[in-house]
Amino acid sequence: MDETTQLDEVLTVSYIGKALLEDDNRAALMTEITGSKKYKSWGVSETSTLAQMATDMNAGVVGSTAGYQTGALVAGAGLILGAIFDGSQDVSSGAWFPADYKGMHLASNTDAVNALWGLVQSKVDAIATRIGWKVTCTYGCDNGQAKGRVYYFQAQATSSLSAQYIYRPQDFTLTFYQDGFERVDVKDPINALLGQQMAWKTKGDNSFCMWLGSKPIMDGDKPAVTENKEGYPTLRWREDMVQTHLGRDILRFINDSPYTFYGNEKVYPIMVFFNGQIYSMMGNSNNHIGYKLKDTSAL
Numbered sequence: 001m002d003e004t005t006q007l008d009e010v011l012t013v014s015y016i017g018k019a020l021l022e023d024d025n026r027a028a029l030m031t032e033i034t035g036s037k038k039y040k041s042w043g044v045s046e047t048s049t050l051a052q053m054a055t056d057m058n059a060g061v062v063g064s065t066a067g068y069q070t071g072a073l074v075a076g077a078g079l080i081l082g083a084i085f086d087g088s089q090d091v092s093s094g095a096w097f098p099a100d101y102k103g104m105h106l107a108s109n110t111d112a113v114n115a116l117w118g119l120v121q122s123k124v125d126a127i128a129t130r131i132g133w134k135v136t137c138t139y140g141c142d143n144g145q146a147k148g149r150v151y152y153f154q155a156q157a158t159s160s161l162s163a164q165y166i167y168r169p170q171d172f173t174l175t176f177y178q179d180g181f182e183r184v185d186v187k188d189p190i191n192a193l194l195g196q197q198m199a200w201k202t203k204g205d206n207s208f209c210m211w212l213g214s215k216p217i218m219d220g221d222k223p224a225v226t227e228n229k230e231g232y233p234t235l236r237w238r239e240d241m242v243q244t245h246l247g248r249d250i251l252r253f254i255n256d257s258p259y260t261f262y263g264n265e266k267v268y269p270i271m272v273f274f275n276g277q278i279y280s281m282m283g284n285s286n287n288h289i290g291y292k293l294k295d296t297s298a299l
Helices: 003-016 023-034 037-041 048-058 109-131 189-194 245-254
Strands: 091-097 134-139 148-154 171-178 181-183 200-202 208-216 233-240 260-264 271-274 277-280
Touching: 003 023, 003 189, 003 271, 037 189, 091 109, 091 208, 109 134, 109 148, 109 171, 109 181, 109 200, 109 245, 148 233, 171 233, 208 245, 208 260, 245 260, 245 271, 245 277
Parallel strands: none
Antiparallel strands: 091 200, 091 260, 134 148, 148 171, 171 208, 181 200, 208 233, 260 271, 271 277
16 A cells, blocks of 8 residues: 555544544644645535534534443443543444445435445344344334344354354344434535545434444343433443454444444544454544554454
8 A cells, every 4th residue: 555545544534533533633633634635636625614623523512412332231322422521532433325325316314314224234134144143133123214223143053153252142232323314515525535425424423323232131032122212222231342353343344334434432442443444543642543453354
């Protein structure tokens, strides 16, 4: 990879995960992107969009209502994800789509949500096939516009987890939340950085949330799920899987395209899953998310 291509990759990942950075580092990143060859070659001459983004973030404007996991036990849907003391977010996630995606024309928020849940379902089915586990959707799959979905995976006699996995659960839940979509501004840097015009993006800095947890609290033969007043499912599990090899592989597989990402600053090392890679940084007092983790997938 030449130096220019590598810098473009770093700027792309850093912009996508910018909510994980501190305020001043985020502002410096925005300035760097504005002056980058890739951004200028996209034909964008105005910097108002970036300036407004930096202002909004520094002012503590937060767009997501989906929330994030507070501790390893509770997935707290509906909790407002606010900036922590240094202006950064603990967890950030999102999705975006072009107007035409996999043979579908996305003309509305409804279309974009349908496309997102279609992507999720295809990933969930593929994971179950690869590891030979039974998967059941226990919440949200009967509603194409649901704010959340819960999938329950169970090991089978023919299950085929790789011997590389030290942590080997017998079941786990995979939970998703989405906050709906809004139109992408033509001057949004995401277009230049990805090299294609995006039409829709999820609303907010943690707006396509995902959690993995094993040994869930059960209600009969399925995880106990309740729905809060905002319409998000909540559930409990005993063991968080994000920092396990299996958990990392699943999150990398889900986010193996340029259309979704998930970043977590609460874990060590910091991890951002995007386009089939795991990126990291030494801490959030950096302008860049500039490292790739050398973590081989066994999925």
